[in-house]
Amino acid sequence: MDMKEILKEGINTALQQAIQKGHLPEGVYPEVVLEVPPQKEFGDFSSNIAMQSARVARKNPKMIAEAIMEEMKFDWLDHAEVAGAGFINFYLQSDVVYDTLKHILTTGKEYGNQPLRETDTIQVEYVSANPTGPLHVGHGRGAAYGSALVNLLRASGYHVQSEYYINDAGNQINNLAKSVEARYQELLGNSVEFPEDGYRGADIVDTAKSLLATYGNQLAAMTVEERHAFFKEEAYKLKLDALKDTLGKFNVHFDKWFSERTLHDSGDVMAAIKELQDKGAIYEKEGALWLNSTAYGDDKDRVVIRDNGVPTYLAADIAYHRNKYQRGFKEMINIWGADHHGYVARVKAAMSSFGFDANRLTVLLLQMVALFRDGQLVKMSKRTGESVTLDELMEEVGVDAARYFFLMRSLDSQLDFDINLATSHSNDNPVYYIQYAHARIHSIYRQVSEAGIAYGDWDHVDFTVLTAESELELIKKLGSYEEEVQVAAKLRAPHRISRYLYDLAGMFHSFYRQGRIMGVDSQLQQARLGLITAIALVLEHGLNILGVSAPEKM
Numbered sequence: 001m002d003m004k005e006i007l008k009e010g011i012n013t014a015l016q017q018a019i020q021k022g023h024l025p026e027g028v029y030p031e032v033v034l035e036v037p038p039q040k041e042f043g044d045f046s047s048n049i050a051m052q053s054a055r056v057a058r059k060n061p062k063m064i065a066e067a068i069m070e071e072m073k074f075d076w077l078d079h080a081e082v083a084g085a086g087f088i089n090f091y092l093q094s095d096v097v098y099d100t101l102k103h104i105l106t107t108g109k110e111y112g113n114q115p116l117r118e119t120d121t122i123q124v125e126y127v128s129a130n131p132t133g134p135l136h137v138g139h140g141r142g143a144a145y146g147s148a149l150v151n152l153l154r155a156s157g158y159h160v161q162s163e164y165y166i167n168d169a170g171n172q173i174n175n176l177a178k179s180v181e182a183r184y185q186e187l188l189g190n191s192v193e194f195p196e197d198g199y200r201g202a203d204i205v206d207t208a209k210s211l212l213a214t215y216g217n218q219l220a221a222m223t224v225e226e227r228h229a230f231f232k233e234e235a236y237k238l239k240l241d242a243l244k245d246t247l248g249k250f251n252v253h254f255d256k257w258f259s260e261r262t263l264h265d266s267g268d269v270m271a272a273i274k275e276l277q278d279k280g281a282i283y284e285k286e287g288a289l290w291l292n293s294t295a296y297g298d299d300k301d302r303v304v305i306r307d308n309g310v311p312t313y314l315a316a317d318i319a320y321h322r323n324k325y326q327r328g329f330k331e332m333i334n335i336w337g338a339d340h341h342g343y344v345a346r347v348k349a350a351m352s353s354f355g356f357d358a359n360r361l362t363v364l365l366l367q368m369v370a371l372f373r374d375g376q377l378v379k380m381s382k383r384t385g386e387s388v389t390l391d392e393l394m395e396e397v398g399v400d401a402a403r404y405f406f407l408m409r410s411l412d413s414q415l416d417f418d419i420n421l422a423t424s425h426s427n428d429n430p431v432y433y434i435q436y437a438h439a440r441i442h443s444i445y446r447q448v449s450e451a452g453i454a455y456g457d458w459d460h461v462d463f464t465v466l467t468a469e470s471e472l473e474l475i476k477k478l479g480s481y482e483e484e485v486q487v488a489a490k491l492r493a494p495h496r497i498s499r500y501l502y503d504l505a506g507m508f509h510s511f512y513r514q515g516r517i518m519g520v521d522s523q524l525q526q527a528r529l530g531l532i533t534a535i536a537l538v539l540e541h542g543l544n545i546l547g548v549s550a551p552e553k554m
Contacts (some may be wrong), residue, residue, distance in 0.1 A: 003100045004477050006076060007045055007090060008032045014071035015049070023067040026165075027056040034483075036476060037128050040469065043081070043089035044476060045095075050086040057386035061086025063402065075450035083530055097472055099461040100479040104534040105458040111534075112485050112541040119161040123324060124150050126335035127247070128165040131239045132176045134203050135246050138337065140390040141415060142366050144406035144547065148251045151545045153408075156489035161255045161329070166321060168236060169260045170313065175199060176239065177232035183208035184231070202384045207238050247393055250399060251547040263319045269311050270291055272319040273304055281353035291318075296349030296358075299511045317343075318350040325356045333364045333492070335411075341365055364492060373419045397422040400548045404431035406450035407546050430502050434539065437505035441536040444517055448529065455529045463527045470511045471531060477504055477533055481538050485545075494546065501542045508535050 004195050011032045018024045030052040034045045050065035065082045072080060076096040081089045104111050107376050129139050148160070153160045179198035194200070211219070212232060219227055247253070247265060263269050273289065276282040282289050287307035291314070294301050304315040330453060336343070340363075348358040349409050371378040371388060381388045393402050401422040401437025406431065409415050427433050466472065481500070488496040517528045540550040 003076075003092065003096045003476075004034055004483050006096065007034060007092070008079065009044065010072060010074050011047065011068060012047060014068045017071040018067040018376070021071075023070070024053075024057050024059070024064065024350070028449060029053050029056050030426070033500065036480060040473075044092045045090045046083075047088050047090070050082075050088060055084075062276045073186065094464065094472075097475050097479075098206075098466070101463050101466075101475050101530060101534055102127050103528055104478055104537060109537060109541070110483055111537055112481055112487065113155050114482075115240055117157045117159065119330065120157070121161070122153055122328050122331045122333060123161045123163055123327075123329040124153070124333045125163045125165055125324075127252070128167070129243070130167045130172050131236060131243055132172050132199055133201050134550050135243060135390040136387045137369050137371060137390060137393055137417070138366070139171050140250065140393060140402060141406045142337070143247060143250055143252045143333050143384070143390070144403045145366065145411055145494060146405075148493060148546050149333070149335075151547065152373055152485065152489050152494050152497065155545055156486050162253075163256045164254045166240065166257055166259050167313075168240075169264050169316065171197070173232060173236055176204075177228055177236050179204045179534070180207050180211065180228060180235040181231040184211055184219065186213050188220060190220070201386055202352075205244075207235055210238060211235070221370070242523065244464055246389075246443075249394060250415050251403065258315055258320070260320070262312075263316055263323070268323065269319040272322045273315055275306075275322075276318070276350065277356075278355055279353055281350070291346065291350060292353075293349035293358075296345065296352050298345040298349055302346050317347055321336070321347055321351055321361065322354060322356075325351065325354070325360070330360065332361045334361070336365055338365045338367050361444050366411055367414045369406070369417055371419060385433075390525040400435070401431050402431070403500060403547050404434075408493050410493060430498075431548060432503040432510075432554075435549070436500045436554055437508045437538045438543070438550045439552055439554040440512065441508075441532045441539075444529075444532060447518060453525070455526060456533075458530050458533075461526045462523055463530060464523075465524045465527050466531060468515060469509070470514055471528075474504075474507050474511055474531060474535065477507055478534050478538055481542070486508070497542050497545050501539060501546075504535065504538060504542075508532070 015024070015029060019026055032047060032049050034047050037043055037046045050061040050068065052135065053064050054061050062082055062085075065086050065088050069080045069082070069088065078091045078093050082090065083089050093493070124146055126149075127139055127143050129134070129135055135143070150160050150162045156390055175195065175197050176199060178195040179200075182192050182194045182198060185453050187205075187208055198204075211231075224229060230445060258411035273282060276291065277289070281292050281295075282304060283292060284290070288303050290301045291304050292301055300315055303312055304318065305311055321332075344363045344365075347363075348361060351356045351361060371393075378388060380386060381392055383392065390402075396455075397405075397419060405417050405422050406415065422431075423429075425432055427436075466475070484496060484500050490495060515528060517525055519531070543550045
């Protein structure tokens with residue numbers, strides 16, 4: 001148990017003792033939250049528990065603080081003070097700090113991971129772009145965020161299933177087939193009219209070239225119906241394979257790829273609509289079927305079956321989410337683009353109409369990404385004159401920089417992506433700054449090994465020789481990592497890990513400039529080697545959550 005958990009447990013124990021003695025009334029008191037004060041003179045940790053408890057205890061926060069402090073008679077606590085309107089500042093015995101460092105080193109690569117929960121099963125669905133063209137920069141942000149969120153939730157002990165919903169039914173696949181077939185005919189020298197709703201990207205030509213290289217001109221001999229069916233299937237497969245390849249290179253992997261077609265082929269779409277009809281949530285008007293979504297907060301009712309009998313996209317999405325609920329996830333998280341904000345109410349309306357708890361479905365909306373190069377907004381690809389693809393971005397800035405930059409800001413804020421900064425090998429580049437800290441620690445290991453110095457037997461190291469303020473602050477920062485992971489998971493906020501790693505790297509670089517490891521007393525040397533090992537463990541763990549590599553050389 002790290003020092004934050006020890007202190008939290010101590011505060012809760014003191015609170016209960018104060019209640020038992022009648023110094024505080026019984027009630028449901030808030031959870032203890034600890035902060036590291038910005039200045040050392042304000043203690044090792046600070047809590048606003050007394051202020052948060054004022055409504056429950058119906059007492060002045062300072063009186064509540066005094067009641068809690070009176071019961072805190074622990075060997076590991078040096079003293080506590082009330083500050084301001086009722087903050088409690090805690091000053092720990094130094095041994096607790098050193099125990100935290102030993103705990104991290106003993107736990108090793110598992111430090112930051114929580115025990116697996118038995119029942120908390122979460123499904124995270126993200127990216128889910130139509131398989132009709134390459135992934136673009138906006139998809140990249142969703143891919144980085146979704147995969148980092150999955151990693152974060154797993155580190156925090158949740159059972160997580162990641163899923164990609166493939167929109168492989170409907171007009172977009174028909175238009176893909178017509179577009180590729182038209183380009184194929186053009187490559188054969190045939191004059192054809194390009195479909196009005198076709199896809200005109202350069203990738204369509206590439207797909208047609210691939211099919212031509214494989215099948216030659218034999219496809220032209222097929223009947224129109226046979227050829228369309230062939231292109232519909234083969235073009236789709238090639239596009240999906242390309243999409244999977246891009247995501248794989250971007251360190252994004254899914255547990256399940258869910259095909260929309262299966263919902264239509266199995267009859268689940270019409271079964272879902274029939275169930276909602278039976279429940280009175282769908283009505284007929286002008287030959288179409290409408291979802292009564294205004295009853296659940298939507299701005300208007302929505303068509304689910306058109307007057308020609310063809311289901312809308314919403315009908316398939318309703319069947320898909322019904323399927324998710326039937327699979328028994330405790331919580332479902334969808335990551336959608338901000339342009340889908342109006343879709344949230346109607347999907348939740350349908351789930352509520354089925355009798356499901358709509359609160360089990362969380363929709364996180366992804367804001368836009370703006371690319372900048374040389375201070376200028378980049379809208380188009382140099383290569384194709386179209387939107388910049390994720391493959392092009394990875395090629396230019398690298399996977400690590402792309403993922404980290406996508407994860408620097410919260411999902412609900414627009415992201416300005418500076419290509420020049422992402423490609424620079426300087427301390428101004430945050431991902432370089434963090435990775436260099438990890439690589440520098442490994443360079444120290446190499447120096448120590450070359451000098452014939454053994455290290456790693458941390459049980460026999462006296463860490464109390466670490467007395468410099470920079471060393472003690474580093475240990476406290478490391479000790480807060482497990483809680484940071486849990487808070488970030490609870491808030492669905494991987495960007496908190498990005499920020500934590502940047503701060504930790506800064507503290508390490510500052511320590512490295514001040515404190516030598518070679519050429520110092522052997523006891524101090526071993527203790528400092530233990531400290532930088534703990535730093536390396538946390539840097540690697542956090543970078544793994546972000547899907548960013550932790551290089552040993554740079």
